[in-house]
Amino acid sequence: DIQMTQSPSSLSASAGDRVTITCRASQSIGSYLNWYHQKPGKAPKLLIYGASSLQSGVPSRFSGSGSGTDFTLTISSLQPEDFATYYCQQSYSTPRTFGQGTKVEIK
Amino acid sequence: QVQLQESGPGLVKPSETLSLTCSVSGDSISSYFWSWIRQPAGKGLEWIGRIYTTGTTNYNPSLKSRITMSLDTSKNQFSLKLSSVTAADTAVYYCAREGASGSYRPFDYWGQGTLVTVS
Numbered sequence: 001d002i003q004m005t006q007s008p009s010s011l012s013a014s015a016g017d018r019v020t021i022t023c024r025a026s027q028s029i030g031s032y033l034n035w036y037h038q039k040p041g042k043a044p045k046l047l048i049y050g051a052s053s054l055q056s057g058v059p060s061r062f063s064g065s066g067s068g069t070d071f072t073l074t075i076s077s078l079q080p081e082d083f084a085t086y087y088c089q090q091s092y093s094t095p096r097t098f099g100q101g102t103k104v105e106i107k
Numbered sequence: 108q109v110q111l112q113e114s115g116p117g118l119v120k121p122s123e124t125l126s127l128t129c130s131v132s133g134d135s136i137s138s139y140f141w142s143w144i145r146q147p148a149g150k151g152l153e154w155i156g157r158i159y160t161t162g163t164t165n166y167n168p169s170l171k172s173r174i175t176m177s178l179d180t181s182k183n184q185f186s187l188k189l190s191s192v193t194a195a196d197t198a199v200y201y202c203a204r205e206g207a208s209g210s211y212r213p214f215d216y217w218g219q220g221t222l223v224t225v226s
Contacts, residue, residue, distance in 0.1 A: 034213035043217035
C-alpha cells in the first residue's frame, strides 16, 4: 500500500493568512494526488485533483502543486469557511489511501 | 446534479453482516467506479473498495476477506456487505463516485454518510 503522510497534523491560523499543507507519498505517484476538505458532520469535498487542477466551483484561493512524492496545498487567503480538516489522497493505485488529515483551526 | 444516498441499518450486532446500499441519481452507474469509504469517529478516512459497471471489484486487502460489493443497474444502486463485524467496524460509511477528471479519478461526488454502530 502507498502511505500518505501529511504535515502538520493541525495548525492555527487567522482569516486572511496564507496556509500551506504538505503531503508526502511513500513512493512516486506522479500527479495522482487529490485534496479534499471536510467540515464536522459533512462528507469530504473535492478541492484539487491531479495535484494542481482546481475542481469546478472551488475558489481560486486554493491551489495545489507537486509531483512524484511531495505535494503542497496552499490557501492564499484563509476565509472563515475554510476552517476544516484537509486530506490528501492518492489515486495512483489501489488500495486508495488518504493522509491522516490536517485540522485548520481558528487562532 | 449527481447525488448519492446511503441506506441501511444503523445498528448491527457483533459477528453479523453489515449491509448498506447507495442509491445514485443524476447519473447512470453504468460508468465510472463506485467506492465505499468509512471514517471512525474522530479519525481519518479508510477506503473499503470499489466496483465498476462490469462488476469488476477492487477491495482493500485489510478487509478483503470480509467484503462483498455488488451493483444493480436496474435500480441504479450499488451495495456493500461486510461480514463478521466487530466494534472496530463502527464508523460513518460513505459511498462515493470515482470521477473521470482526466485519468486522475478523484472522489468527486459523495453521499452524506451513514453511521453504523456495531453493538
